[in-house]
Amino acid sequence: MAYTIVEEKIFCSGHHACPGCNAALAFRYITNTLGQNTIAVVPPSCGAIISGPQPLSSMRIPVYQTTLEASAASAAGIKRALKAQGKDHINVVAIAGDGGTYDIGFQSLSSAAERNEDIIYICLDNEGYMNTGAQKSSSTPYLAYTTSTPGGKPTAKKNVAEIMAAHRIPYMATATTGYLDDLVYKVRKAKDIKGMRFIVILVPCLDGWGVADHEGAKISRLAVQTGVFPLYEVENGIKYALNYGSQGIPVSNYITRQKRYRHLSSEQIDEIQQVVNADWENFKVKFNA
């Protein structure tokens, strides 16, 4: 996709993420695309560390750090107050992790979607509670190792993208740090839509996934190319558009580069391949319809 990335310098260097962190990369492109006229809400997460300890901040916009359950409700409160004061032109964005989105924050997220709050909600999905040392979240994929699923997670990843699309919100999209043009295009598009907008961004966690410092972008590209994490958009719960999907690359190329899958047998890798294939076949139907 040919999209020119225009960055306003909102995100600064010198933040506290691990070297090579893809969440920090996502932060940079999200905030720089949204621009100065933005208030961000961040719950406890690696994002909270990246935002910076008081009195420092890695972002040149007001950041409100809320509690883990309340990102969407907190963002909605800000937006309603801005509206009441005639300052509707200010963007309000919540940037939460997968724990704060798929799990503990899901109630307030789902309800904000139901009320069609005029906010942008972004989930930086690194498939686990990485900020507390890599425990399982309901975004952790099937059979992945975490410190609370040392034998591999026995259940599937929750499909938050489809759940959010099912709320029939104006805009839902998936993105990843491997395709920054696509990511920025989606943030830019979300910025210009009114009502609830949701973007889930796959951000490989170098430490939690067990990948090298420079491999984050490559791994996230493989997630797309193997069909594990297709990039697409859904408008109003019905209008689907695929941006980047499976290129038929075997899922083992993705899995064998990550330590969190190193305990898998070849049968288990085959099993994952079959699930990915079946999901992709089912998924394609939505775009042909």
Place this chain on the structure above:
Amino acid sequence: MSQGHTRMLLNGNHAVAHGVKLARPMVVPVYPITPQTPIVEKISEFQLQGVMDADLMTMESEHSAMAACITASLTGVRVFTATASQGLMLMHEMLHYASGAQTPIVMCNVNRTIGSPWGFWPDQTDSLAQRDTGWIQYYCESAQESLDTILQAYWVAEKVLLPAMVMHEAFYVSHALETVDVPDQEIADTYLPPFSPYHRLDPEIGASWGNVVNQDMFYRHRQTLGQSMEKAIEVALEADMLWEKLTGRGYGVIEEHRCTDAEIIIATTGSMAGTAREAVDQLRDSGMPVGLLKVKLFRPFPVELVRRALDEIPRVIVLDRNFAPGTGGFLHQELKAALYGLKNGPVIYGYLTGVGGTNVPPDKIAGLVRESMEEEPVNSSVWKG
């Protein structure tokens, strides 16, 4: 004072809704819970009729309602919410967050039993269990007092930058009808200036809130919170005096009824104060030198005023419609702590009565006073039905 108001027949909850309307909050995130619901319903009605210009947020939980109150307040608008019982319990985390951020939110909590088991009755344990969350706490005994206190609570909260809770009890106050003087909007506007907060979430200001701090900064934040609390007593007295000037109705932060020359004082809070006032008058008629101390402002606890009121009084009987397992009645504990070190302080009888909403008529209170004459006081609270 007879001018500048409309006399209406209202229950306590509708009186609160009228008070809220007069305060002109701009954002009102709510979640319904019995017996608070009529507050939410009345505000929704006002909004539909176009007589109240607030943005009503129908939240999915009290936790989210409080989360939205905090950010809306930090973004620069006056906010209101209401809750009760389990709802307040669910808010607990956010209550701390609200006071930590020094947001002057005003909330009405209708005192109701907390589970398990389920109950819907008047009992103050829900809000008293939040006494250390950094919220100002007022306990009211009538619909009129609740209405007036909502406006006073905004006045105080916005001066000292602390959130404030206004309590009245389930059904006795929340659902009982009374004639209430609803002040005209001009009076409320004269009393309560538009909200202009000191720090806000605004790209033009560029300040953030809530980030991780070091130990020293946290220490200083807690100290500042404490200083705001200390200031709140004086400010609450000022708020009350000003309101009295405008409407003729004042309550003080404590009320002393027939305490001059009293030898026994009944101390209590909330609707029980109304019943105890009856009992005091009855006992006085029978020649007993009894008085009433109503503690209206419970947080910050008006220690000096209470010490002055009870110094040289031989006997105090505390009536608690609440129970903290392991220690007893909340007011009983607070009074013992407040009076510690007084040279001629009273002996204190702590009675748990009305806990869970059991009925406590004036005769019962008079009986308890007489009973106390036969008993030696003990350190712990005693169950009295």
